[in-house]
Amino acid sequence: MSRTSVTEALILRASRVGEYHKQLLLLTPDAGLVKALAFGAFKGKSRLVSASDPYSHARVHLYRNPVRDLFKVSDIEVIHTYEGLRNDLERSYAAALLSEVLASSYAGGGPDYRYPFGLLRRTLWYLETGDRREGRRGVFQFLLRFLLHSGFLGAPGECGRCGTGFGPFDEVLFDSRDGELICTACSVEGALPVSAGVRRYMEGAMKFPLSQALEIGIDDSLEQGLVDLLRELLQGTLNLQLKSFEIYFGIPVS
Template sequence: MGQTIVLTGMVLSAVPVGEYDKRITLLTKERGKISAFVRRARRPGSQMMAACSPFSFGQFEVYEGRSSYTVIKGEISNYFRELARNLDNACYGFYFLELADYYARENTDEIHMLKLLYQSLRALEKESLENRLVRRIFELKTLVINGEYPNVFSCLNCGREEELHWFSTRRGGTLCGRCGQQGAAVPLNASTLYAMQYIITSDIEKLYTFILSPEILENLEKIMDEYLAVYVERNFHALQILEENDSLMASVPVSRKTGEHPDENQQLQ
């Protein structure tokens, strides 16, 4: 016999099934990642239409059958509608959903991944935070939660904890000034090192409380790009769109957060 349970979670993805139904992927606090059917979700006027859209966060009442879940009711506390108003923010948000989907598993404790996802989407909505930095914080903390993060606290060759001036993707972490000269490694700025150590050790609620200079952010981006290319075996669709969009945005003087031209802002004031 099946039973009805209430799960707290976020919709990671949704695909149409048949004429009116949907199948959604939920990241939940209680059951990890699950797949569930939503009957008549695509029927005009359905109360479940908005509740089964990506980014929707809240409580979902589901019927647990022998081999599948069916969503009966959804009480959404945050739809993250602000993300949909800006293509750049939306692309970052969908990338975060994809990365969470990649790592999450059913019947595992995903409370930290869910909390990180929620806080990171909120960070994308903040004007004061650069989306590029939010992305790197999210990526590194995701690796921490899933036990695949690099060692940035000592030299992987000699164990030294000082003068960690190099990062080796192949070795999976930092090398000191002497050991880093012996093989392929990326120069590691002291501020970049501190930022990575802070992200790894800090509580999720305290992650998005700092900014980085362009130079340090570029150093962090280079390190994370190389590390993820080796240790994450998937191409993310949203990331491809994001990178294409970034290439276009680089040639246009547009604010990433608002999507408005600077001159237009001045005229409106």
């Protein structure tokens, strides 16, 4: 196997190592999450300084040390920087949340990482170019689509226990132990009530293209229901305690 490779990547994190270097966490469409060291990326004159900032979309040249099984960044060709995400506090919190979910869940565990890679790339573009309400809808769509695609969240059309199909106005329950929506007949202690509106919004994330789904309006009641469901799923089912989730959804959208 070749020690050198070139991959398209989105930079999820960049942390300082020593005085001059960066440890990058990359999301790639083929290998999923890859950690790579960018030597000199904190030196003022290095071309890696700005190219290795979080959320950048780039073509990354990697060298793998087979003895230590470590990756080193030898070059980065920037495709898009998403500078608008880093220059706006709310947008940066949104991007941090998406990155943290991917990092904490191993990008869904594979084997096909093209879906989360493409979904993140498109969502970052909507976050950068849209207004705050469009950005909030983009975050909801990303989380629902990623969690549904990865199997962390059961299909919203039928009970995850008995298989009974839900009617369009049925209120259902969420069982965090299994990550499934269940009917009232299969109710278990501690299950979270989920409104018909929240469930239909989830179905829209499965049926409609992202651009079309982002046009669906979200009122305060629907937003709170989505936040409650996603918090229960991330914390109860996946056992992820994400600070970025509470920070981002604690920001009111005007």
